[in-house]
Amino acid sequence: MARAQTLPEEPVRAARRAPVLAFVRRYPVAGLAALILGLIVLAALLAPVLWTVDPKALAPTQRMRMPSAAHWFGTDQFGRDVWSRVVYGAQVSLIVALAVATISVIAGTLIAVVSTYIRWLDGLVMRIMDGLMAIPGILLAIALVSLSGASRLTVIMAITIPEIPRVVRLVRSVVLSVREEPYVEAAISVGTPLPQLLWRHVLPNCVPPLIVQATYIAASAMLTEAILSFLGAGTPPEFPSWGNMMAEGRTFFPIAPRIVLIPGVALALTILAVNVLGDALRDRLDPKLAKRTGGLR
Amino acid sequence: MLLLVLRRVLATVPVMAVVALVVFLMIRLTPGDPAAVLAGDNATLDQIQRIRANLGLDEPLWHQFAAWVGQLARGDLGTSIFTQLPVTTLIGQRVEPTLMLALTTMVFSILVAVPLGVLAAWKAGTWIDRLIMVVAVVAFSFPVFVLGYLLVYQFGISLRWLPTQGYRSPFADPWGFVRHMTLPALALSSIYIALITRITRASVLEVLGEDYIRTARAKGQTEAKVLFRHALGNAAVPIVTIVGIGVALLIGGAVVTETVFNIPGLGRLVVDAILRRDYPIIQGLILVFSLVYILINLLIDIAYTALDPRIRY
Numbered sequence: 323m324a325r326a327q328t329l330p331e332e333p334v335r336a337a338r339r340a341p342v343l344a345f346v347r348r349y350p351v352a353g354l355a356a357l358i359l360g361l362i363v364l365a366a367l368l369a370p371v372l373w374t375v376d377p378k379a380l381a382p383t384q385r386m387r388m389p390s391a392a393h394w395f396g397t398d399q400f401g402r403d404v405w406s407r408v409v410y411g412a413q414v415s416l417i418v419a420l421a422v423a424t425i426s427v428i429a430g431t432l433i434a435v436v437s438t439y440i441r442w443l444d445g446l447v448m449r450i451m452d453g454l455m456a457i458p459g460i461l462l463a464i465a466l467v468s469l470s471g472a473s474r475l476t477v478i479m480a481i482t483i484p485e486i487p488r489v490v491r492l493v494r495s496v497v498l499s500v501r502e503e504p505y506v507e508a509a510i511s512v513g514t515p516l517p518q519l520l521w522r523h524v525l526p527n528c529v530p531p532l533i534v535q536a537t538y539i540a541a542s543a544m545l546t547e548a549i550l551s552f553l554g555a556g557t558p559p560e561f562p563s564w565g566n567m568m569a570e571g572r573t574f575f576p577i578a579p580r581i582v583l584i585p586g587v588a589l590a591l592t593i594l595a596v597n598v599l600g601d602a603l604r605d606r607l608d609p610k611l612a613k614r615t616g617g618l619r
Numbered sequence: 620m621l622l623l624v625l626r627r628v629l630a631t632v633p634v635m636a637v638v639a640l641v642v643f644l645m646i647r648l649t650p651g652d653p654a655a656v657l658a659g660d661n662a663t664l665d666q667i668q669r670i671r672a673n674l675g676l677d678e679p680l681w682h683q684f685a686a687w688v689g690q691l692a693r694g695d696l697g698t699s700i701f702t703q704l705p706v707t708t709l710i711g712q713r714v715e716p717t718l719m720l721a722l723t724t725m726v727f728s729i730l731v732a733v734p735l736g737v738l739a740a741w742k743a744g745t746w747i748d749r750l751i752m753v754v755a756v757v758a759f760s761f762p763v764f765v766l767g768y769l770l771v772y773q774f775g776i777s778l779r780w781l782p783t784q785g786y787r788s789p790f791a792d793p794w795g796f797v798r799h800m801t802l803p804a805l806a807l808s809s810i811y812i813a814l815i816t817r818i819t820r821a822s823v824l825e826v827l828g829e830d831y832i833r834t835a836r837a838k839g840q841t842e843a844k845v846l847f848r849h850a851l852g853n854a855a856v857p858i859v860t861i862v863g864i865g866v867a868l869l870i871g872g873a874v875v876t877e878t879v880f881n882i883p884g885l886g887r888l889v890v891d892a893i894l895r896r897d898y899p900i901i902q903g904l905i906l907v908f909s910l911v912y913i914l915i916n917l918l919i920d921i922a923y924t925a926l927d928p929r930i931r932y
Binding site for chain 1: 636638762890896
């Protein structure tokens with residue numbers, strides 16, 4: 323009897339007690355994506371203990387070996403262990419994704435908030451953002467990397483800069499619409515100082531769409547890093563990354579396609595997991611955007 | 620109408636000015652000495668000096684900018700450090716394969732994606748819709764070069780159906796062109812198809828709830844006509860917008876696709892320029908690609924008025 327009474331309340335309580343569990347129950351595919359992503363993150367963190375060897379160790383006598391018990395994914399043209407390189411490559415992709423998403427969201431939000439509250443700056447900033455968006459991101463990144471030399475920091479900055487305008491536009495649109503809301507006008511009328519107004523009333527509105535945007539930026543950053551490395555303008559060759567593994571294996575593709583395909587599939591799987599997670603987050607946090615764009619940005 | 624076109628054209632001027640300014644300042648504001656980076660590790664002081672002079676980096680900033688804009692206005696994109704040829708000449712030699720790849724991909728993508736999106740919207744909520752959407756997410760997430768190599772592996776190496784390397788001009792060898800272009804265009808179109816399919820589905824789905832759709836159905840209009848004339852016609856603006864915005868993806872993707880399939884186009888020009896640290900080429904290509912992107916989106920902007928008489932600027 324008591325059991326029957328509590329039943330209808332259960333989903334609500336479950337949602338309150340364990341929001342993650344409720345989210346997974348509602349978006350099972352996203353749960354799977356989160357699991358895959360979690361495993362990849364774990365692999366990157368635990369790389370040294372995951373039966374890996376030094377990913378840079380050359381072994382001229384062990385070149386181009388097929389997968390075996392000693393080398394799960396075989397070896398490449400320099401005798402390096404492909405399994406170890408793929409696992410260590412995850413570190414590069416994830417660091418780039420995290421760094422680019424964080425920096426571009428913070429920088430973009432700052433630029434947007436400052437420019438919406440300083441009228442004369444607004445037009446200027448938006449023209450600059452329009453201009454930046456007109457330059458194909460990959461080419462802009464290639465130019466920045468080739469000017470300042472390939473290092474991991476340069477690569478991150480070069481990928482971040484083309485992503486900033488998207489964040490600026492997003493935050494700006496939220497700020498402009500929130501500014502007209504009665505509660506913001508009320509806060510202004512009682513003399514709330516500007517920093518507090520922004521922090522307490524305006525920025526919280528930007529958080530849900532920014533979380534969604536950050537996931538998409540993370541996915542696109544991983545892709546751009548891999549493309550840059552693949553084209554020879556990315557992560558320096560001494561760090562194994564999925565992109566430069568594919569670049570180095572390119573010449574041997576007809577005889578040993580796995581050297582290219584294994585990191586490629588790892589990259590695709592990671593990006594897919596992040597995108598699926600982003601779609602579910604968007605449905606959950608930003609239904610208006612979901613309806614307007616049908617997904618993807 | 621003429622006034623409107625003129626106003627849209629004028630609106631692109633500040634965007635182009637910003638692009639030019641960004642490209643101009645990029646090399647000058649980069650921390651460190653870009654001339655030394657470009658010259659490479661074993662360069663002599665003399666070589667660095669020569670690169671600095673080639674890029675005009677040894678003069679006052681405003682003077683550099685005035686001279687540079689003057690050059691651009693005359694259609695001069697500078698001179699390649701490595702080959703000593705004008706950048707415009709090099710681009711001219713390589714433009715055809717890239718243009719053909721982009722056009723083929725664009726036409727193919729629209730022909731596939733729009734009907735798919737309409738179908739998904741029509742069957743919204745059914746397994747057909749869900750299947751199309753899942754395929755779209757997967758296609759959007761698959762990096763073009765990974766997909767490219769999978770295609771090369773399957774159709775080039777395993778089945779040996781199609782050539783996987785090189786390019787044939789459609790004017791000299793139409794059949795060779797088709798055979799060489801199939802795999803690269805397939806690889807490059809996946810992300811574009813995904814993008815257009817999702818937008819088409821979303822905007823058609825929104826329109827399908829409108830009163831005039833019910834009216835059209837009520838008066839006995841065939842379902843195909845309702846979908847493609849009444850619904851798609853009114854859902855066209857966001858679709859055309861995404862086709863324009865997607866051109867940026869297409870440009871980035873073309874560079875990578877050409878590397879996978881060994882196509883001697885602008886993408887290969889970029890990659891060679893990266894290897895040889897030939898900055899003027901990279902800079903020239905950024906300007907050209909940005910201009911193309913701006914112009915395509917300008918044309919689309921103007922086309923809106925034809926598509927949707929409600930839009931007036």
